[in-house]
Amino acid sequence: MHIPDGYLDPAWCVATAAVVALYAFAALRRLRGSLTPDRVAAASVLAAAVFAAQMLNWPIPGGTSLHFVGGALAGILFGPWLGFLVLAMVVTTQAVVFHDGGLTTLGANLFNMAVVDVVVGYTVYRAVTGLLGDSRRARLVAAFLAGWLGIAVAGAVAGIEIGLSPSFPYGVEVTLPVMAGWHLLLGLVEGVITALVVDQLYARRSPLVLEAGRLAAQTPA
Numbered sequence: 001m002h003i004p005d006g007y008l009d010p011a012w013c014v015a016t017a018a019v020v021a022l023y024a025f026a027a028l029r030r031l032r033g034s035l036t037p038d039r040v041a042a043a044s045v046l047a048a049a050v051f052a053a054q055m056l057n058w059p060i061p062g063g064t065s066l067h068f069v070g071g072a073l074a075g076i077l078f079g080p081w082l083g084f085l086v087l088a089m090v091v092t093t094q095a096v097v098f099h100d101g102g103l104t105t106l107g108a109n110l111f112n113m114a115v116v117d118v119v120v121g122y123t124v125y126r127a128v129t130g131l132l133g134d135s136r137r138a139r140l141v142a143a144f145l146a147g148w149l150g151i152a153v154a155g156a157v158a159g160i161e162i163g164l165s166p167s168f169p170y171g172v173e174v175t176l177p178v179m180a181g182w183h184l185l186l187g188l189v190e191g192v193i194t195a196l197v198v199d200q201l202y203a204r205r206s207p208l209v210l211e212a213g214r215l216a217a218q219t220p221a
Contacts, residue, residue, distance in 0.1 A: 001069060001158060002101030003108050009167040017107025023115055027081040046074060047086045071113050072121025072150035073194045076143060080119045087114035108161050112154045121150035139202060140195045147194030148187035155183025
């Protein structure tokens with residue numbers, strides 16, 4: 001999911017960075033005045049947990065690997081605005097400190113993981129719980145679908161970006177099926193992890209989920 005340097009041409013790099021900058025500006029405006037110390041602490045805890053979880057990789061054929069992203073989880077707990085900032089901190093730190101993903105492609109990686117994954121996960125979770133209610137079973141189903149579809153859509157978008165970039169030797173007819181297919185499979189794991197984490201946080205009435213839930217509930221669908 002972390003696109004390295006050299007995979008995207010300059011036009012893609014600039015375009016995705018511009019979109020992310022606009023989204024970040026909108027997120028900061030929407031969150032103005034609502035970032036209490038408790039919410040900042042809760043977001044920091046989740047960012048640290050997602051950062052650690054993203055260090056676990058599943059190898060796949062072709063010399064690359066897949067990993068847990070956590071975008072849907074951030075969206076479920078914090079909504080699309082603060083959830084974006086959580087993933088942005090994680091993805092940016094990985095690129096700058098560990099060179100996990102390129103610096104020139106940071107905009108694309110932020111767009112895929114901090115915008116697409118978070119927004120899709122948040123939207124799916126809200127839609128499913130809106131239909132099924134707020135029971136434990138409904139939350140499990142909603143969180144699983146959010147984790148699964150969030151990373152699958154983000155992977156497909158990454159495949160489109162890479163395939164349409166003249167810098168990459170293979171076209172979108174190759175990159176899209178590969179990225180979408182593998183992330184549909186990984187999404188099953190992501191969905192299970194997301195559902196179990198959400199379930200445990202609610203079962204234990206964790207301060208993390210209680211504080212995050214108040215913020216997400218205030219965010220318009």
